[in-house]
Structures are given as structure tokens and as C-alpha cells.
Amino acid sequence: MTAPSLAEPGRTVVPAPGFAHLTRLTDDTGLFEHARHAIARRRHGYCTDDVARGLVVTSREPDPPASVLRLAECYLTFLTHAQDDSGAFHNRLAHDRRWTDEPGLGDWWGRALWGLGTAAARSPAGWIREEARVAFTLGACRRSPAPRAMAFAGLGAAEVLRADPDNAAAAALLADAATAIGTPGHSPDWPWPEQHLAYANAALAEVVIAAGQLGDDGPLLASGLKMLAWLRDVQLADGRLSVIASGGWRRHEPRPRYDQQPIEVAALADACATAAAVTGDPAWHTGVRQAIGWFLGDNDFGTAMWDPTTGGAYDGLTPHGPNLNQGAESTLALISTLQHARWLA
Template sequence: MTTTVSFNHLLRLSDDIGLFEHALGSVPRREYGYCVDDVARGLVVLSREPSPPLELVRLLERYLTFVLAAQAPDGTIVNRRGTDGRWLDNPEVGDCWGRALWGLGTAAALAPTARLRALAREAFHASAARRSPWPRAMTFAALGAGEMLLAHPDDTAARALLTDAVAAIGPIGDDPAWPWPEPTLRYANAAVPEALILAGICLPDPAALANGLRLLAWLLHVETRGGTLSPTPVAGRSPRGDRRPGFDQQPIEAAAIADACARAHAATGRNRWLTGLGRAHGWFFGENDNGTPLIDVATGGCHDGLEPEGCNANQGAESTLALLSTAQHARRLLAPWTP
């Protein structure tokens, strides 16, 4: 199993405006245009890449320009854009707002040039003044606020946003069988414990850290079957849901597990979290419920979902970024580690 990170397919999906959301096989479906959700994810991944070549620095700048163009004067975010450059919906504070803050906060902390970091930080502050009524949007925003605070511990806007995000996530439950702060598991679930872990580190908030680690341990237990990651399917999972493998499984779920386990390892130094990261990484290579690799080594892309008897043949932006993000963690943390 390789930890090599190939950006070939991400480059194939990108043009002078942004990142195409969908692909037919490995061919970009230009008719569906672009969305901030994916471009912001791309901004996170490219910002994390150590010593990126000039080609990736230019791509990062293109993605940052896209997110800046999506930002309304009041800090709300427009999500969808056509290939003619027109924006196709109205500004909002939903998931795209949260993901934009995630991307901007990460770029403000980690982008490879001072100019790009400064642009991202200014834009982060413009949107960080807003709040969303939706806890999952606040969760994504918290990830950007946490990255900002790791680089700039005195950033008051990021601190206020992260504090409010912890309140928006809400208390975890007393029932050990279902401590999750929502009635169902939905999508990118491990972002919730990661946000709490970041709050524990950055605010600091020992209770949030303990709750985040507890939720992540529980989620790994629920989403592991026979030593193999078995993520919550696209339809979600409830307390009374079927515990057999569910389909379709989405790469974003494995990537969120990888992100949260890497964060938990940074907070605690405990190798148990590297085991979780290893299972998330292995999921892409066929260590999953039907033994099908999601990675396409020929293209550098990732298939869009694990199905009961195989995988979705398409290789869209969200899936490919999920693979890249997980491979980045694996290269940094798993390559020098032997369980």
C-alpha cells in the first residue's frame, strides 16, 4: 500500500476558473460547473502539501481566487458557478460557508507564500463574523478557525468562532451506546470530534478535548467491522439502524476519519489513533466491506463510492480530494510508524 500523493487527476479536473465537481469516469463533466464546497476542500489539501511545486502553488492561488470571488461583502458565500463564470445561486451560511472558512483558515495558516496567507486571513475574518444556524456548517467553520489559531493564537475572531462552534455542536449524550450529539450519523461525521479536539487544543477547553476523543473512539468502534473500516453509508445511520455493512459508502467519510485521527494523535501522541488512520487509508486500497480498491493508480483519481458489488466508476472532485487528504496524513504519520 503506497503513501505516494499524486495530483494528476486533481490537475485534470481543474481549469483556469476552478475545480470541476463531477467526472464521467476520469473525464471532467464541464456542464455541471464548479462549487465552493469542492474548491474549498482543494484549498485545504493544497495548503497542507509540504514544499509544493510551482504548478500546485498556482493551483492553490486559483482556488483561493475562486473562494474570494464567492464571498459576498457581508461574509456569506455563493456555492455554485457555471463555466461561463456566472454564479448560480444566492449567498448563504450553509455548508459552503463553513467549508469556505475551513479552506481560508487552513490557507491563512499553511499556504506557501506570505501573500497568499495574508489574502486568506483577510477573507477568513470577513466570513468569520457570521454564524450559521446549522451545526454541521459551524463544525466545518471550526476546522478553519482551529487551523488559524494554531498559527495565530491571538486571533480573536477565530477564537470567538471556535467557541461558538463548540456550543453549536452541543453536549454529547450520556448513553454510551449513542453519545453522538445528533439523532443520526450523516456525512463527514468525524469532522464533529475533530472540531471538538481542535477546540480542546486551541481555546484551550479540556472538556471539549475529552468529548472529542470520546466521540472519535465511539465512531471508530461503530464504523469498524472485523478490523476494517466500514463507514456510515450515504443514507446515514440511526441508533436503531442496521449494523450490517451499508452502501453506498463515500470517500469523504474515510477522509474525515483520517483527519480526526491525525488530529487526535497530535493532541495525545497515542498510537491508537494511528491505527484508525491506517484503517481509513486502507479503505481506499481495498481494505473495505467488499474488497474493492477505490484508488485508480492509472489516473491518480478516486472512485466516487463503494457499492455492494464494486465501486462507482466516476472520479469526481470530492472523492479525489478525500484520497489525497488521507494519503497526505499517511505519508506524514504512517510511513515512519510500524504498528
């Protein structure tokens, strides 16, 4: 079955975000983390990280069909079950419905708040918005020592603040997230707050941009835009997107080319979309188009990074071509990136 498409005037027709493979990976408990090709691998169970991202993309749909609304409700139920009374979250649930870890404040806590904040701000279903708001408020009182966990939480806080500018808990969390990330260095060849680019790098810049804009802090906004502009430029090769490899890139060391992960592409698309919305500068649209292009074949290998038959995205771009497994993280990254094609069209 051919996927529906969204046409961009004068540009390549891109597929509309589809939820068929996400539905394939979801049961009545949550979202399976891994797949072999397009088939879910149940023995690996579920993780809060991916369920939270599932809540982000389902909540972003402006007019979701009942099937997507059911996915959102399933993911929200999972997250509220994962949360303890202090606002921390479990991350890993086995297929036998037993948690295999203790509640904590790692990346999964941050992503849970990102999903909950997005649902609280954007879901068209009132019962989802209300329950997500309660769980977000509980989690927003905590702070993680990990900058990326704080960055993901900050993305959720920014969503809440856009819908409710007087939300003090969200404002405090977003400000603390920007502080945890830090400010870019003064060297023009490395204007980044860390000496190592790891994963989901653009999310850090996006949070600084959001904190600057929503906190009416011009210098902070300028810092975030500076970070993002540099990150966008260093991830280009002959005009195409070539994202930081999964092993990261340390300053003053050779940059590895592979494996490239869809999460990096989605993070860059989100950040560039935020920069475009905040500044009104259409030049940021180019970064979003390049991210979409990466999935459609405009990448270092010149090959599509998704399967139109299943709607799933491939798990990574390796030196030998795509990793053909279609897990949750990669498919969510594809959906997230394609959602931006609507306002580009």
C-alpha cells in the same frame, strides 16, 4: 505511469498524494465538481464546497511544486470571488461563469472558511497567506444555523489559531462551533450529540477536540475524544473500516451498509490525526492507517477505491463495487487521507 509511494516501516507501501487528477479537473476558473470516469463534466460546473477542499489539500503540502501552488492560487481566487461583502458565499457557478444561487451560510460557507483558514496558516506563499487571512476574517464574523457548516468553519478557525494563538475572531468562531455541535449523550451505546449520523461525521468530533485543546478546556477535549473513539469503533467490521453509508444511520434503526463515500474516510483520517497530535497517543494512528487501507482495498468489497493510472478516487463503494466515476470530492478525500501517510512513515 506508476504513482510515487511512501513506505511505512513494517507496513504496506502506500502511494504518495498525487495531484494529476486534480489538475485534470481544474481550469483557469476553478475545480469541476463531477466526472464521468476520469473526464470532467463541464456542464455541472463548479462548487465552492469542492474548491474549498481543494485549497485545504494544496495548502497542506509542505513543499509544493509550482503546479500545486498554481492550483492553490486558482482555488483561493475562486473563493474570494464567491464571497460577498457580508462574509457569505455563493456555492454554485455554472460553466458560463454565472452564479446560479445567492450567497449563503450553508456547508459551503463553512468549507470555504476551512480552506481559507488552512491557507492562511499553512501556505508557503506569503501572498496566498495574506489574501486568505483577509477573506477568512470577513467570513469568520458570520454564524450558520447548521451544525455541520459550523463544524467545517471551526476546522478553519483551529488552523488559524494554531498559527496565531491570539486571533480573537478564530477563537470565538471555534468556541461557537463546538457549542453548535453540542455534547455527547450519556448513553454508552450512543455517545453522540445527534440522534442521526449523517455525513462527514468525524469532523464534528475533530472540532470538539480542537476546541477543547486550543481553549484549554479539559472536559470539552474529553467529550470530543469520547465521540471520536465511539465513531471509530462503530465503523469497524472485522478490523477493517466500514464507514457510515451516504444515507446516514439513525439510532435504533438498522444500519445501511452502502453506499460508502470517500468523504467519510477522509474525515475520520483527519480526526484521528488530530487526536494523535493532541494526545500524543499512537493508538489513534490505527484509525489513520485503516482510512488509508480503505482506499487501497481493505474495505467491505476488498477492492481498491482509486485508479493508479489517473490518480483519481472512485466516487463511492456500492453493493456492486466501486462507482468508477472520479469526481472532485472523492479525489480530494484520497489526497487528504494520503497526506497523513507522511507523518505515519
